[in-house]
Structures are given as C-alpha cells and as structure tokens.
Amino acid sequence: MSIxxxxxxxEAFARDEERTAWHDQALWFVRAKRDQVTRAIxxxxxxxxxxxxxxxxxxxxxxxxxxxxxxxxxxxxxVVHWAADAEEHNRIILGIxxxxxxxxxxxxxxxxxxxxxxxxxLEANGITVVDSDLGERIVQLNNEAPSHIVMPAIHKxxxxxxxxxxxxxxxxxxxxxxxxxxxxxxxxxxxxxxxxEVALTGVNFAIAETGxxxxxxxxxxxxxxIHLAPVHIASMxxxxxxxxxxxxxxxxxxxxxxATGQPITAYSSHIVAPRTPGQLHLVIVDNxxxxxxxxxxxxxxxxxxxxxxxxxxxxVYRRSGGHSYGSTIPGPIGAILSPGIDxxxxxxxPFASTLCGSCGDVCPxxxxxxxxxxxxxxxxxxxxxxxxxxxxxxxxxxxALGSQRWYERGGRVARLLLRMVPSxxxxxxxxxxxxxxxxxPKESFREWYQRSRSE
Amino acid sequence: MSSRQMILDAVRRNRPELRPLPELPTGAVLxxxxxxxxxxIIREVGGEAVIASDASAAIQERYPDAQxxxxxxxxxxxxGGSLEGIDxxxxxxxxxxxxxxxxxxxxxxxxxxxxxxxxxxLVLVLRAADLVADMHGAYAALRLERDxxxxxxxxxxxxxxxxxxxxxxxxxxxxxxxxxxxxP
Amino acid sequence: xxxxxxxxxxxxxxxxxxxxxxxxxxxxRGVKVEYPLAQTCCGQPMANAGCEGDAHAAARRFVQTFAxxxxxxxxxxxxxxxxxxxxxxxxxxxxxxxxRHRTVDLCEFLLTLPAGPPVDFPYxxxxxxxxxxxxxxxxATASELGPTPGGALRTLLGTxxxxxxxxxxxxxxxxxxxxxxxxxxxxxxxxxGSDRIADHRRHGAEVLVSGDMSCLMHLEGxxxxxxxxxxxxxxxxxxNGERP
Numbered sequence: 001m002s003i004x005x006x007x008x009x010x011e012a013f014a015r016d017e018e019r020t021a022w023h024d025q026a027l028w029f030v031r032a033k034r035d036q037v038t039r040a041i042x043x044x045x046x047x048x049x050x051x052x053x054x055x056x057x058x059x060x061x062x063x064x065x066x067x068x069x070x071x072x073x074x075x076x077x078x079v080v081h082w083a084a085d086a087e088e089h090n091r092i093i094l095g096i097x098x099x100x101x102x103x104x105x106x107x108x109x110x111x112x113x114x115x116x117x118x119x120x121x122l123e124a125n126g127i128t129v130v131d132s133d134l135g136e137r138i139v140q141l142n143n144e145a146p147s148h149i150v151m152p153a154i155h156k157x158x159x160x161x162x163x164x165x166x167x168x169x170x171x172x173x174x175x176x177x178x179x180x181x182x183x184x185x186x187x188x189x190x191x192x193x194x195x196x197e198v199a200l201t202g203v204n205f206a207i208a209e210t211g212x213x214x215x216x217x218x219x220x221x222x223x224x225x226i227h228l229a230p231v232h233i234a235s236m237x238x239x240x241x242x243x244x245x246x247x248x249x250x251x252x253x254x255x256x257x258x259a260t261g262q263p264i265t266a267y268s269s270h271i272v273a274p275r276t277p278g279q280l281h282l283v284i285v286d287n288x289x290x291x292x293x294x295x296x297x298x299x300x301x302x303x304x305x306x307x308x309x310x311x312x313x314x315x316v317y318r319r320s321g322g323h324s325y326g327s328t329i330p331g332p333i334g335a336i337l338s339p340g341i342d343x344x345x346x347x348x349x350p351f352a353s354t355l356c357g358s359c360g361d362v363c364p365x366x367x368x369x370x371x372x373x374x375x376x377x378x379x380x381x382x383x384x385x386x387x388x389x390x391x392x393x394x395x396x397x398x399x400a401l402g403s404q405r406w407y408e409r410g411g412r413v414a415r416l417l418l419r420m421v422p423s424x425x426x427x428x429x430x431x432x433x434x435x436x437x438x439x440x441p442k443e444s445f446r447e448w449y450q451r452s453r454s455e
Numbered sequence: 456m457s458s459r460q461m462i463l464d465a466v467r468r469n470r471p472e473l474r475p476l477p478e479l480p481t482g483a484v485l486x487x488x489x490x491x492x493x494x495x496i497i498r499e500v501g502g503e504a505v506i507a508s509d510a511s512a513a514i515q516e517r518y519p520d521a522q523x524x525x526x527x528x529x530x531x532x533x534x535g536g537s538l539e540g541i542d543x544x545x546x547x548x549x550x551x552x553x554x555x556x557x558x559x560x561x562x563x564x565x566x567x568x569x570x571x572x573x574x575x576x577l578v579l580v581l582r583a584a585d586l587v588a589d590m591h592g593a594y595a596a597l598r599l600e601r602d603x604x605x606x607x608x609x610x611x612x613x614x615x616x617x618x619x620x621x622x623x624x625x626x627x628x629x630x631x632x633x634x635x636x637x638x639p
Numbered sequence: 640x641x642x643x644x645x646x647x648x649x650x651x652x653x654x655x656x657x658x659x660x661x662x663x664x665x666x667x668r669g670v671k672v673e674y675p676l677a678q679t680c681c682g683q684p685m686a687n688a689g690c691e692g693d694a695h696a697a698a699r700r701f702v703q704t705f706a707x708x709x710x711x712x713x714x715x716x717x718x719x720x721x722x723x724x725x726x727x728x729x730x731x732x733x734x735x736x737x738x739r740h741r742t743v744d745l746c747e748f749l750l751t752l753p754a755g756p757p758v759d760f761p762y763x764x765x766x767x768x769x770x771x772x773x774x775x776x777x778x779a780t781a782s783e784l785g786p787t788p789g790g791a792l793r794t795l796l797g798t799x800x801x802x803x804x805x806x807x808x809x810x811x812x813x814x815x816x817x818x819x820x821x822x823x824x825x826x827x828x829x830x831x832g833s834d835r836i837a838d839h840r841r842h843g844a845e846v847l848v849s850g851d852m853s854c855l856m857h858l859e860g861x862x863x864x865x866x867x868x869x870x871x872x873x874x875x876x877x878x879n880g881e882r883p
Binding site (some may be wrong): 006008010014015017020024028031034035039045064100172269302313315316318319350351352353354355356357358360361363370374377378380381384390391394395398399402403404407409411414415418429430431433434435436437438440441443445446447448450453 | 646648650651652653654655656658659662674676677678679680682684685686687688689690691692693694695696697699700725770771773774775781782783784785786809812813815816817818819820822823824825826827828829830831832833834856857858859860861863864
C-alpha cells in the first residue's frame, strides 16, 4: 500500500521557501490578531470553560438533544433526514435535487460536504456544483480541496488567483490586486446565487430547544443562496447540537475571535423555519461520529466548532500547508480526528507535531489536542503502524535505557560513534541533512562524577 | 433499521456519563460611553455609524445617488419586483450589541429575507435605547426560545472577504457598505 | 530535605558541562545534592515516538531510583513535564505519585532558594523557554494566553548583572525539535529551527539561553551548519558564572 505521509508532503510544500515564509507569516498574523481581540475580553478563559462545559454536557446527552432538535425542527416545517455515512448523505442530496428536477446546486462553505466528497459525487450524476464562497470557488476552479477550514485558499498566492481568474472570469492575466480580483468574482457568483434552484449550506450550531440552526459567514453568499433559492439544504454533523439558544451567546463570542480575530462574523444567521414558499431540508450526518463518541480518550474532539485557531497557531501547519495532511480537516484538529476515520491512512498525522501545546491553549472549547496527539501516537504504535525502523530503534533504546549497565555501555559507544562519523555520512541522515550532530565529549557526566566525587 | 435509529442507538450506547449543563452569564452592564463604543466598533468592522435623530437626512446625505431604495422602517411589506438591482435597503434593527457591533434584524422587519443581502448598500436604523453590552445580554433580551422568528440575523458590518492572500476586501457577494443610524 | 539530581540521558552523555554547572549552582546555594548512579532516562523519547510500552522500563527505574528523595531536580523542563504528566500510565502507587509530585525543574527549584553569588553576564540574551516548560509546566505565560511572558527563566536571568533580554517577533515560537519529530519531519523541523534562530539574530542576540538542552542541541546543530556562530547556553551555565 502506498500512502503519501505528512513528512513527504510537508517537505514538498516547504521546498518553496518563499511561499512557506509567506504562508507562515500570513497565518501567524491571524494568530496575533486573535491574541489581540481575546485580550479585550477579560472573561475569555471563563468563556472557554463554559463552552467546553456546554459541549461536554451536550455530548453526554446527545441522543436526547438530537431527538428534541428533530421534534422542534419538524414542527417548524423542516424536512429532517438522517444519514449514517457519507454515501447516504450524498444520496439524500441527489434525491432532493432530482425531486426538484434541479441540475445545479449552489453551495456555501461546508467542511462536512468536503468530508463526504459531495461535489465529485454530484458531478458524476450530472449536477453542476457552484461553490459560492470566494475561497471555495478558487480551490474548486483549481480542482483542489480547501487547505484550511476557514481560509480555504490560503495556500494560493494572489498571482495564482489572478491567472485562474483570467482563465475563468476574463480578467487581465496580470491582475493580482485582491480587491479587483474579488470584485471580478462577485458578478458571476451573484449571478449563480440569483439563479439558484437549490442552495446548500453547512451548519455552525443546531439548537435543540428551538429546532433552529445558525450559520456564521462573512461574504453574504450563504444568505443570498438560501433566501433566493426555493430549496435550502443544510448538512450538519450530529455534534453541532447545543441545548439552548442562549448558549449561542457563549459560542458566538468565541468563534470569530478565535477564527479570524473578528469580534463576530458579518452574518450570524438564525434559520428556524423555511420561508414561504420554500423548503428547508436538514441532513443530520453521523459518518463515524457516534463511533468516535465511544472513544473516551478522544471523544472530546467532537466539541470542535471548526474555528481553525489550532491551524493558525500550529508551527508545523504554518510551514507545511493544509494539503500535506491528506485529510479533509488539516492541522492539529485534523490530526486527532482523522486517525479515528482511517488509522492506517492517517497514521503519520499524530506525529506531525512537536507537541508544543499551543493548539490546546487557543482552542475555544478547550480540547486537549496535545494530549490526544500523544494518545493517538500510542494507538498507532500498538496497532503496529509505525515504520519498522522506528519500532526496532525504540525497542532497543527502551531496553538500553531500562538498564544502568546497558545505558552506560551504550552511551560510551554512541559518543565514540558520534566522534568518528564522517561529515558526508552525517549529511545523509535525517538529523544531519540540515543540522550538525552534537560534539560528543570523551567523558560523560556520570563518569566525571564517579572520578571526581568517589574519594 | 432506519439510519435515524441506528445513529441514535449508537450515540446512546457510546455517550459518556452525564456532565452538568453550566449556567450562563446574564451579560455585562452597559458602559456610560456605550453609544460611542458601538459606533467605533461598527467602523472597525468596516461599517459606518452616525448618531442622528433624522434618519432620512443622514441616509440622503450618505447615499444621494441611490436610485432604487426600499425602506422597511415603518413595517412596510416587500412591494414586490425584482430582487436584483436594488441600490439601498433601509431596515430597522431590533437590538445592537456593543461588544461586536452586531445588530439583530428579524424576519418581520425585513419584508423579504433576502433584502439585507441582495442590496448594494444596507442601512440599519437602531435606537440607542436598544443597545446591550454583549451577546449574553442580547440573547437574554431577545428571548428567542420563546419568540422564535422563522429567520433572524445578527449583522456586523458590510459583507467582506479575506480569501485572497488574507487581504480584507469590503463588499464580497453581499452589500458593499453598511450605514448604521443610531437614534439618540 | 534530601535532594536528588536527575541528569537527562542526553545531557549526561552529550552535555556533561551543563550537568556539572547544575550541580555546582545547587551546591553554591547550600543544597546537598545526591546523584544516584542507577538513573538513566525518564522514558520520554520512546513514548513520544508512540512506543510507551518501550518506555516503561526506564520509567520504572526512574521511580525506583528516586522514590526515597524529598525533591528530584532536573535541568530540563521537558523531562520534568514528562514525569509529572505521563507517568500516569504506571500503576499509581504512593511511590509513583510521590515521585511525580516531587520532580521539579531546576529553574523552578532555584527560585525557592536564597540567591546565589552575584554574577556578571554583560550580553544581549535571546531567551528560549522550551514548550514543555512553557505549556507543560506553565513556567511562563504563553503568548496566546497573555502579553507578558514572565516566568522562571526570565526571573533567573534578571538576577544576572548586565544581561539584557532581547525582544523577539515571536516570543515563544517552538524551535522545531520535538524529540523524534526532528528526524520524522526533518524538513519542517529544520525550517522551524532556522526561523527561530533568525528571529534571535534579527534582534541582536549574542547568546541563546534556555532551560532545556534538547531545544538547544537542535538549534546549535543548525547554527553550526549555517556557519555563522551564535553560542547557545543552558541557564545553569550562566548562573555558574560561565561566559559564551
């Protein structure tokens, strides 16, 4: 089985040093903005604790909240569908489209539909899909997946967007002004939105006590789509539930500040009932989430509100780009969610981290991401998915370090080897490609201690 | 078995032990300079804000060239016609949030749900008396769990994007500008 | 009070001068320190690599070796963090709990002692608080949590005459070492390291100081490959009166 692992893909991204530097700085800027706005909220840490508590409670009674949510939604005139997996989700959506005789779908941003690979499925079934979020449209036109859950095209430079828009929107190939490029996309996107028969959105929060959903966006595309099209489909994972409307007070204060450093998104749309005339279909998707709920060490990750703060702060993500993760959700949160979906495929992701811990500190719902990364590493190890070389090395190292005699002997041999190894050989090791080895001393501390302190 | 039942059964089987639902904060009290702070944050998020007792004069001054204008401030119904080519929509905001410049507009005061989004420019008129300090206060005042509109939205600034090299562009797919008129 | 010294395996073998400085600094403050020779390693290298099972022998040895002491001091925030947080996989006997609780990092421990002899250190210092000391032990305030880092390492540097801490664009960005991460992801690891070094150089650091030699081993390796010298030192060496 050949699978591209994070180290290889990351190295390929980082080879373009200029792009890597830009990517790192662009995301660091967002992190710094987040720091600044959170400091204006003295009760920030208390809010994180509250959010974590609300999500933790909801997950502990998720079945009841799902039923309560459904009951209210149905009473509001919403058509509720349940999808056990991605395939069923896609089939339900195609069914709704076919039922309307629709051949086109406009979508606003939804990581869930990325997870379900909805676009290729619909296209294979003769449906044209238009992603109406600017960043999503850019990656769609470029036949790529989003590389960030909030800024889908953050890996693209403006000149690349310019070249893409020249091809699709007829702008000058030299145009690289973000304002003029965004403006060039505005016309065609609005046209698609005005003519939409069916509009699909994701869901940020689903409220059990009202049966309503909340969608947080900046561009206006989601609302244009759903208020103009006769049919609105909203796709949501089962973990989007919160008990009370007033809980939104906590989450809306946290979400945009964590995500982009905005005090709130331009639009926080509360949709409870379909407009008249109109239809609202809600597709509630499991796709592995209920199974993840059964993993005590990892279930906390289902509290994620997809703000992307852990991506922005992650020094590895910033330098390796979202595509290097090879998973729908990249970055630290992706590295703890994806192994639960396919451990073998994503075995390298828990190791795509220095365990620096910053992701856990910025998480607005206080998911202990570093601890989960560490625990996933052990699962990967126990499943026999580590590279054989590493497995053997760790076994030998563990044995040597478990015994004083072998530790002392091994230390002497290691120091001797370090002093002897020629520099051409050093440069062929993973350590020595860009780093020198430490200069090994003749005498270890313990040898010195025994010699000088024994009398 | 239906997918619904399978999902609910799996969730029930796998859910952790009950954890308590935390109490929510009731919201901070309004500061003395709430109106100025509200206006300042609206400017920060790319909007404009004026404090004026004559809303129409303020709107006329800011948008003298607007051709097709729809004003819903007096509870008017959507007069019909195309949703395209609207220059200016004027709506009444029910409540404003000082911490983030967000203004609550619900379905009843929109005429048509699409109006705040299709228009080229949006004006929201809000009474200074309808300000709350933060989102907790907003939800406490709106009581959406009891008076649940089919649709409502917090609007904070004009539509915007930063999807190309993170450069902020005001006026994405939605309105290119937002003017908030605060009635003293 | 009985105090034991834990010298991390790689410090023992590769940086004996740092271990000697640690011992000397403690003794200069009147602490009677024992260095039990039965010690080897805390087990972190294997566990972080996903081989917690292979770390157990070392961890058990650590507990047996240090069980009788009131305090176990180690010149490494990273190892201390590992003992405190990850020895939870061992059976939680009173012995294990005591060892977890009593293991402290040198920087924290020194702050509980009377000040040592005065030391001059007239250099512009680039501070590198290792991530495990920073977020694992909360020895300083991480930049995502507050604007003023403070912390044990900076407090100790503040006791040196003439030492000037240089400001950085990113006060606590990770150096990229990360244990086996350094060899699992060499490209990203080295990139992080060179970015870190560049920040220090840009702000005129004359010496890079940390409480963790593991970060410094990685950074020093990159600095030497770059061929533009910038000395790295452990805080114990500074407190011991050594100069770059």
